[in-house]
Amino acid sequence: MTLCKSQGNGGTLRALATQQIQSIPQACPLISALPFLTLLLLFPPHLQAQWTLAACAAVSKDYVVGAKLPPSGLFLKTNEEWHHVGFNHPFIVAVDYDPTDPTTLYLAAGNGLFRAANKAANWTQLTGSDVTELRDLAIDQTDPKTIYFAHSQGLRVTHDRGATWTELATNLHRHYVEAIRIDRTQPKRLIIGGEEGLLRSEDSGKSWTLAGASGWAILRIEQSPHDACYWLATTQGAGLFASHDCGKTFENSGRIGVNRDLYSISFDPTNPKRIAIAGWGPGVAISEDGGQTWQERNHGLPRPDVWSVIFDPGHPGRLYASVQEESLYVSDDAGVTWKPAGLDGSVARSMRFIP
Amino acid sequence: MKLILLIVIASSVQAATFQERADSMIDAYAHYTGKGDYGYAEIAARLERHEQPKWCSKKLEDLLAAGPTGDMFWMYPVTAIAYLDQGQLSPDARQALRSAWKTYMPYRGDTENHFLMYYTCLYLMSQYWPDAGPESWYNGKSSQANMEEARQWIEGWVKLTTTRGQGEYDSPHYMGVYLMPMSYLAAWAKNPAMKKRAEMMLEYLIADYAPENLDGLFVGAHARIYEEQLLERWNGVSSDFGWLWFGLGHPLKVPANYVLFYLVASAFEPPEILKNIATDRSHPYTHYERKRTRNRWRFYDDPHGPVYKTTYVRQEYAVGSDQGGALQAIQEHSWDVTWHVPDARGVQNTFFFVHPLSSMKELQTFFVFPPDGAIEGIIKSKKTYDSPDKLLGGSDYEKIVQDQDTLITLYNIPPGTRFPNINGFFSKDLSELTEDPSGWIFMRAGDSTYIASRPLQPYVWKPYGESKRLFSPYLQNGVVVQVAAASEFPNLDAFGKAIKALPLDFEVSPTPKVKFRSLRGTLIEFTFGETPVLNHRPLDYQHWPLFGGPFLHADLDSESLTMTYRNMKRTLDFKTLTIR
16 A cells, blocks of 8 residues: 655555665655654554564673673563573674564574564574674665675675575675665665775675765765755764765765764654664764754763764654663753663664565 | 593593503593593593493583583584494484584684684585575574685695794794694694694694703793793693693693593694704703784784794793784783793793783774774683783883893883883792892792893882782883893892993883893893894894794795704695605
8 A cells, every 4th residue: 555655666555565765755745844743644653563673782881701791682571571582692782573474573693684584583594604693784685685795804795585695795895894875776886984984886796986075984874865866974983974876976974973982873754854873972962853953862861972873753743862881872852951771781773674 | 430430531641651541531521430520521531432422422411401501612522422423423413513513603712722613523514415595504604605605714824824824823822722723723624735734733733832842841932822821830731731742741631622632632742843942941942933913903904913032941941022012902921031841830930021901992903893992802711811910911101122032121111101000920939039239139049040130120028829019110220131040150149240240231211212232142232112122233123033943844835844953854745745
């Protein structure tokens, strides 16, 4: 059932139920004009209940090497309670899901790429000894057999759900890749970030072009769910970079995060103008004007050192943030106030809402 | 209780043969009667001795019920226990062990030794349960798939080691976790090629240690060492192995469990030629090795840079070094002088300098850490990493050249570097330390060694426990070190006069450089960042052997090692898996 065609990506509102939050379609005029009403249409109570927050977290506060590791790895929040699911593996850094079967998750981890099927009850390691220390992953939402992951020595892709893999970074000058995103409107377009900036491929990783932030280490990349041509990337030390030309070029976007490290980006799926970024130093910073200006919103957070941030697609204005070895925090007013939300003592490298 | 243990250990020190030494080390665990127990290690020792099987079963069940922890450091003891069982364990204990390999997912780790332990254990446990399907394993792969993956990695590691050297080389502590997996495979692998390869690698690894020991102490540059052994050279795992294999020195008060697990598997005894290489110090020699850096994930085009090692050994002392640089993370030790003492226990018989590098770039080179929180995380276990007075670690701002027992190290520290100073370790066990007006410092090291060192910049002394630290806060700096046997001179004064007569020219600015004619007659010209020149010829890093010297010979990429001692010769050929 198609409710509203987007301008940029051809997605549908129906896709909300099966796609990652960053893939929520471009706002149609109705949404732009009447966001609250639209949200009610978009997220009726029954649909709200379907979103599950997944956090890739290690509980490291007060941990001493050699001691038994507190539960760490994948946590799912259902009915306001956190559940540690699957194995204790503190090096899970990213989670994504199969859009055709959201009970099947994929995890980028220190030991490799895992498929965690049946709501993460059954894990299968999909990679071998030749890759280690995964950094990020992305699933092609138009073809979920295609999965990319960034790792300590490159970038790999499978087109058969992990049965076979191809290395894509062999012709890069430096092979370390920290972040990967697929353009949801043109799946052959990839944007990756490593130690030397942002690279773009238009042919599924066969060739690469420098897209910006040259010489800077990239920490995170995200594509706007509202405008497929708008991308943001965070860096180690150089702040935020933005692309308004579909990832062709990225330009530095003001002073936010300069000389600090920004680790996370979240576009508010319910508000095209609202974006959150997070890092050490800035804490949580919010833009209400589509990234033109930023305001740090850390009142109520114990420290401004934040690893990850994510808007809740089921609750407009609700935002989660992982504060270094403190806990997860939640705000119901887009960061104006905060309160603890569990996972005490943790570091959540990334979070994702799963339908 | 403790007295009984001490009696066991004390008697073990007197053990004359390899078998007697091995037995005493296993008994230290199998017959431990002190407070508490040694957990998995005690189970393994008792199973090896076929003693107290009921206790072993109960203990194993209890440990597994409490929940496995330690990743590959959990895998290795339980793998040994599985193979040592041989009908002794109860069905419940066996079932608990089987279940653990489904419910606990060990982290594969981020170092070479982690991977070797992980894949060795995975190989052997897949062999142990050959028909187990994917549902039986933590990683959702069948025994067949796990075994094949492990085989490939192990074979790849052997090939890389015998062509380009180990990445985590010559660690007086971590040598145990390379020996142990090879001992397991030599004992328990059913595949004849895997078994043979492991037997040969045991010889290879022992050969790697044999010419670089002095009285059983592992000397020279190390990829990784812990601070207690950095200063008290005896105080580590290598002392157990030196004593076990060759009867050298003294074992630790309680043997490291690495040596126990080595013994309960193959208990490989080195061949006669290695015993000779390890113990004959009748003639001074220089030994060369080429190794690799740890995996460099970032900032370098080549993930494995070369490490060029030089180790000069004679019965009175040893001088060893690499070329300098941050070749390893956190625990690198680039050079030192180690001198002979009759009993090294409690003695800090070592001398060296460092630049105390604490650098996010270093950490991000070798780890996938994000930039924040990394140093805080590191110092949870490596407590001195971010300390200006530390004595452990390599630095990109240190470069080294060595010719026999002469060593020059230069420092060129960029402005703004955290900790812009160098530290020199001056042991409590040095004597007759004299600061000569010439700038040289002369000292006696033990009864048989003299050391001269010439810091290139002013310094002050600071306490370091019972010893002291030379602190020199200059960005451009360096030290010239010349060592000699006390028997070569009538006394320390005469040694000092001889040193002062040696031509020495140096500059520290703008780039540190030294020109020095050594006690052995070699003209050394060394400028920071440039290839050292010895007797007017640039040092030939291009043709640096994998192993070179009087005892070991291996070319780069050769997949072979030839050992020679007098008229004895032994070649390990990994291409054909033969020993000639």
